[in-house]
Amino acid sequence: MQVVRAEHAGACYGVQRALDLAMSAAERGGGGVVTFGPLIHNPTVVASLEDRGAKVVDDLADAEGKVVVIRSHGALPAERRQLEACAAEVVDATCPHVARAQMAAAELAQAGCRVLVVGEAGHPEVESLVAYAQEAGAKVDVVASMAALPEGLYDPVGVVVQTTQMRENLEAVVAALEAQGLRPAVKNTICSATRQRQKTASQLAAQVDAMVVIGGRNSSNTTRLAEICAERCPRTFHVESADELDPALLAGCSVVGVTAGASTPEDQIAAVATFLEAL
DSSP states (O other): OEEEEOSSOSOOHHHHHHHHHHHHHHHHHTTOEEEESOSSSOHHHHHHHHHTTEEEEOSGGGGTTSEEEEOTTOOOHHHHHHHHHHSSEEEEOOOHHHHHHHHHHHHHHHTTOEEEEESOTTOHHHHHHHHHHHHTTOOEEEESSGGGOOSSOOSSEEEEEOTTSOHHHHHHHHHHHHHTTOOOEEEOOOOHHHHHHHHHHHHHHTTSSEEEEESOTTOHHHHHHHHHHHHHOSSEEEESSGGGOOGGGGTTOSEEEEEEOTTOOHHHHHHHHHHHHTO
16 A cells, blocks of 8 residues: 655644643643643643643642643633743743734724634634733624625724635635625634645545544644545545554555644654554
8 A cells, every 4th residue: 555645734733842842841840730631632742741741730729830731722811811920931832923813803803893703612812812802992893705704894893714714615705795785804813734734635645545634633724624525535534543454444555645734743654654654
């Protein structure tokens, strides 16, 4: 079986930076290190960090006096202030692209816009974008797609987008607003790494017998990769590790493509590739 890896796959800069910061903190923390929420959406990585002494906490009280690592998805402004007040040290592992989106949301609010956040309601990054815009005084709506646009909108309207969204979804929302006669101020905060992974995964999926997409099931960008691949290659499998692969499902495949979400480190990709190459 030939295994072909997508040109762009696996941990992006923001995730790798967060991992490096968290690992460094754990090594020098002496057991007094916590991450405020899961560092990234990858259960295997989160478990590995806990084994190294960096436990996940969700309650501010559990962060008091500890070295606290802010997750790659960022934190709400109020949470950040409270952490800075109660923690022994705050290590900010917020992805720089997420931080840029947070500032963009605040800037739209400061400009007097009603802010629309294009993304998944309840996702920690989206919640942070909402909070930054609200703290700056805006009324905020989260819209998953053009179909979810609220009624009665009027200018000024500002649009900011979850960094892992598809560009086509943002474009459809903006087009729908313009069709209503609105002139939205648009902050395209989609991360280029997300777009690269989506593009090269789609290209590869059209050329192989099966696709294996590696990453946490709670990772929105990995789930989206799997959806994109399935559109081009019906035999697409989303797995978190090689243990989940059933060789019988790959029977008759000569060429298998491999890609991975932006929260998937290299060792997990290599383990799956090695498993496939041995079939």
